[in-house]
Amino acid sequence: MTSSSFHLSRRGLLAMAGAGLATASLPSQLFAQSGRNILVVASGQDIPNFDPHTATGYSASFFMRNVYDPLVRVEGSPPEPRPALAESWDVSDDGLTYRFNLNPAATFHSGNSVTSEDVIYSFQRALELAKGNSWMIRGVVTPEGITAPDARTVEFQLAKPFAAFLQVLPWIFVVEKAAVEANLGDDMGQSWLLTNTAGSGPFQVARYQVGTLYHLGRAETSWQEGGGNLDGVIWQIVRETATQRLMLQRGEAHIAVDLTSEDMESLADAPGVVRVMEPEYRTFSIKMNTEHGPLADINLRKAIVHAVNYEAIRDSAGFADLMTGPLPTGILGHDPALEVPRMDLDKAREYMAKTERPDGGFSLRMVHVSGLEQQRRWALIMLDSLKQIGIDLEIQPLKWPDMVAACASPETFPDFFPVYQTANYGDPDNIAFAAYHSSRNGGWQNAVYSNPEVDALIEAGRTEIEPEKRAEIYGEFQRKVVADAPDIFGVLELRKIGLRDSVQNYQFTPVASNAIQAWPLSIG
Amino acid sequence: MLYFILRRCVMLIPVLIGLTLVMFAIARLLPGDPVGLAAGPNATQEEIAALAREFGLDKPIWVQYANYVGGLLQGDLGTSLLTRRPVAADIAAFLPATLELVIAAMTIAVVVGIPLGLVTAVWRNRWPDYVSQVLAIGAISMPRFFLGLLLQLCFAMWLMWLPLGGRLPIIVFPPPTVTGFLTIDTLIAGDLEAFWTALRHLAMPAIAMSLSPLATIMRMMRASTIEVMNQDYVMTARALGLPRGKIILKYVARNAVSATLTVIGLYFGWLLGGTVLVETVFDWPGLGLYATKAIISQDMMPVIGVALVIGLLFVVANLIIDLAYGVINPKVRYS
Secondary structure: OOOOOOOOOHHHHHHHHOOOOOOOOOHHHHHHHHOOOEEEEEEOOOOOOOOOOOOOOHHHHHHHHHHOEEOEEEEOOOOEEEEOOEEEEEEOOOOOEEEEEEOOOOEOOOOOEOOHHHHHHHHHHHHHHOOHHHHHOOOOOOHHHEEEEEOOEEEEEOOOOOOOHHHHHHHOEEOOHHHHHOOOOOOOOHHHHHHOOOOOOOEEEEEEEOOOEEEEEEOOOOOOOOOOOOOEEEEEEOOOHHHHHHHHHHOOOOEEOOOOHHHHHHOOOOOOEEEEEEEEEEEEEEEEOOOOOHHHOHHHHHHHHHHOOHHHHHHHOOOEEEOOOOOOOOOOOOOOOOOOOOOOHHHHHHHHHOOOOOOOOEEEEEEEEOOOHHHHHHHHHHHHHHHOOOEEEEEEEEOHHHHHHHOOOOOOOOOEEEEEEEOOOOOHHHHHHHHHOHHHOOOOOOOOOOOHHHHHHHHHHHHOOOHHHHHHHHHHHHHHHHHHOOEEEEEEEEEEEEEEOOEEOOOOOOOOOOOOOOOOOEEO | OHHHHHHHHHHHHHHHHHHHHHHHHHHHHOOOOHHHHHHOOOOOHHHHHHHHHHOOOOOOHHHHHHHHHHHHHOOOOOEOOOOOOEHHHHHHHHHHHHHHHHHHHHHHHHHHHHHHHHHHHHOOOOHHHHHHHHHHHHHHHOOHHHHHHHHHHHHHHHOOOOOOOOOOOOOOOOOOOOOOOHHHHHHHOOOHHHHHHHHHHHHHHHHHHHHHHHHHHHHHHHHHHHHHHOOHHHHHHHHOOOOHHHHHHHHHHHHHHHHHHHHHHHHHHHHHHOOHHHHHHHOOOOHHHHHHHHHHOOOHHHHHHHHHHHHHHHHHHHHHHHHHHHHHOOOOOOO
């Protein structure tokens, strides 16, 4: 696939690129020589397809954020809603009605204006397909609850108040109804949107090679205000993080999004490279089987959470902070004063004394994803920690699909189950609901833990729209979860991104920060 | 010979049917929940069931198998559960890169390994033999990904002679696809500069892939050359006073290479299925990475598709080797 928006002569470029063995071809230099500002982002994840209502993963988020538009975007830390297709909005006092006024300048790549009809069509399509990010609005937005008072206004009548509504909207993208309808096929346009787009974003696909690169060129119709000097952006698939680092050092990539702690250490003094290490809403914890087996005994769980060597867990994680409760630091409602268990063997033995087998002498089982060195290290730390209270640990590496299958019931769920949880949207509801609500039982995010009081608090936090009251609710929620000790709270790994110092206007947002939003960026 | 080729092609059918059967059985016997995984952590049970229905995975396995074979006869290798892309299109996109890499690696291994084997046999127990023996052990022992990283550090990072990875610089548009091999397609397009660029990108991954087969071929060639050199007819030729070079090149090498051919055929198949580490290090967008990702997520349609294609290529490669025996040694008869 090629585009007329990329007018470089291949012969000319090759003359520059392949002049001889002694000359390395550095794409950034070649782009600079060509007078075009093309941002190169090195990432390990391929983009699965181009359908904004079915594709998932951070690579898909990158693609959608740049090729499509949502009603609102998020920016800053903590993430705040900002105008996108909607230039303004009003919320009713009861939090049930949202009215969005579309930006009259908003234009699809086809040249047609973005209308309220396109917005309604997109939400209805997302709900009907029930794939991708549609779960974020499931049960909150109904197809009949979206109306269009006029071509520039969209009104949502929510089925129930949902405080995080503005935080989930950035992940529901708007397609051009006419383009999708013209290519509907028998699957609501899914086949067509695998390789075609119908967006209004600042960039559009210039060319792509599956598994290699996705080159987005600045759309001629780009209507968004502000913006940097980029003529295009390339999402280059670079599987090995060490290679991403080398590319960054050589100037072959402007941004590398999958770097490890080791990479960051070796980039410490690299000339021309800026390291970004910020806490993201991404938690690592070890879930315990609260429903079946020895860990159903809360005293044993409390003994264990006091026996764990948290410092070792943090040290082995590289650049990371310890979790201070079930919610990530910095998110709305997070209570920094919350008292969470730390290593205290006396306390651990006190709790052990209240269990059926106070001297231990039994074995528990911990699984981890095979091949994930970090998780294996944590399992070894657990082995060492549990020995202190007389408990053996059987460590079993499993493939991820087998881990997911083990979550089906308390009987199949292991005693310890390590899990990363990444917030899909910048609201405490996301992690609280996914990780602790009993309706998620059977899934890998919360296989077994269930407490009706915690459920009630999570539901209250969802529907309450006053931020102060929500903070109180989530404060209570955190205290209750800590008291139940369903998890060993691990670390918040810092998001590690490497930038060339020529990249300007980069701003970290703790949600989907590796799905780079290229529009505001410039290359100096 | 035509009958031989036809017979081997017919024999391919049960091999491929067997492969699909085995892969289907494995897909069913493996624990895990690929549909739940593809549906994502936030999918409801209804949504997971709907996805299973969409892909026909709610049907009994024999119905699934029949549907798959039906599609296969029409060139349809199914759809990936994770990316929702057609498997045949994905394989068509990734296979040429892997084939180009494997053929380049085998070419290096054969072109360097056979003469080296010959040389070390002729000068056996002297310094060229000792040096090559040490190098061969090193080449076989060193993991390919490690060698790849070393090559990258040396030639891309320090010397800056070669690119880090990929098949072409990202700024360059690939030539019109004819074979999918960039080195050939650039030549077809008459673009020698592009050919040179593609060749530079191919150099490091091909060298990293080639060293292990090169060492094996060299040692194999050495052993068979020594064996042939002790044959009576070679003694006779020497006694008759034929020039040493003529004896070695015309009589010894030709006979010794027959045994090495088997190894070349086997290695070709082995490399086809074992490119993943080199592909990872050099960002070579090939079949190995595609298959590995599918295996890890139990996305079985791509796994079965790749197994079929590699199986097919393996059989074809060995057929070519069998035919080559006859070319090298006319005494070989096809039956």
